[in-house]
Amino acid sequence: MDLRQIKQALVLSETLNFHRAAERLHMAQPPLSTAIRKLEEELGVTLFERLPSGLRLTPVGDTVLRQMRNTLFFADEIRRAASEGERGEQGKLRVGFVGSAVYSLMPRMIRAFRLRYPRVDLVIEESTTVELLRRLEEHSLDVALVRYPILERSSASVVLLQPDPMVLAVSTDSALAARDAVDVTELGATPFIVYSRTFVPAMYSMTMMAFHEAGIQPPIAQEAVQVPSILALVESGLGVALVPATAARQAGDGVKLVPLTGMPQRLDLGIALVTLPETVNATTRNFVALAREIMPGPPGAPAPTAC
Structure with a gap:
């Protein structure tokens, strides 16, 4: 039969x-x-x-x-x-993301993807850029939204989706809070709260590079892992911090974000989408295409590259 x-x-x-x-x-x-x-x-x-x-x-x-x-x-x-x-219209897609992506990219992308591909089961996980790249290399994630630029060695393909420049986080009772902008060269004697060298090495390196390029070596008051923790320490008056501009959504009433001048252009941050070219399936390709449709990137954004 x-x-x-x-x-x-x-x-x-x-x-x-x-x-x-x-x-x-x-x-x-x-x-x-x-x-x-x-x-x-x-x-x-x-x-x-x-x-x-x-x-x-x-x-x-x-x-x-x-x-x-x-x-x-x-x-x-x-x-x-x-x-x-x-065609990538059914199956499972494992998406990783850094916390800062949840305030802009993630809601738009996930909502749009669910509307266009309702039969795809999305598994979404938050972690750091280092961990997400490791998970991608281990094939336990299909795609991830990470901090750009990526300083770790990786075979991932990288697409910059959204620029996110550094700004200065200060407590509202600081004299710097009254400024419209602060030149980074003015901060040589100001205590800083920085990202953890161990758990967020890329952001730590970016901060140290900014100091080096500006010719300053401010005292390090504390290291922290997540942006909310850094902002809480800033609010407590422990020091100031360089944070992504999207951190404005996480800052409390006791924190002000002040634009920075004198920052090297190559140190600008952003959110990038990463995949492993050799393991990309139809579902992943659909997610990448939709991400580029929603967030085409800034003018002159880099084409997909391998780190």
Whole structure:
């Protein structure tokens, strides 16, 4: 018994006439009669009672045909799932992201992706850039939104989606809070809260590079891992910090973000999308294409590269 025989039996059950069923199936009547007879012999039951006035489903035939309809439905579902999977419209997509992406990119991208590909199961995880790159290399993530530029060695393809320059976070009772802008060269004696050298090495290196380029070496008051922790320490008056501009959404009433001048252009930050070219599937390609459609990047943004 195969799907072709099942379809023939179902069409015959709807017409109860070999001639009309054969026309609908675009085949001759004798081969259809032969196929139904072989199907009945294989099942060991009579599906259709042959009467002078035509055909009639037997009670067992009615039961069998109901199951055949289910079988044909699930066969069609399997074909559809295979087709949608090939086009990236069904399956699972594992997306990693850094915390700062949740304030701008993530809500827009996830909402748009769910609307366009509702049959894709999204698994979303937050971590640091270092950890996300490691997970990508281990193939436990398909795509990730990370901090740009990426200083770690990686074979990932990188697409800059959104620039996010550094600004100066100060407590509102600091004299710097009254300024419209601060030149980084003025901060040589100001205590700083910086990203953890161990857990956020890229951001730590970016901060140290900014100091080096400005020719200053301010005292380090504290290291922290996450932007909210850094902002809380700034608010407590422990020091100031260089943070991404998107941190404005996380800053409390006791923190002000002041624009910086004198920052080297090559130290500008951003949010980038990373994938491993050799493991990209159709679902991942759809996510990348949608991300570039929503966030085409700034003028002159770099094309996909490998780190």
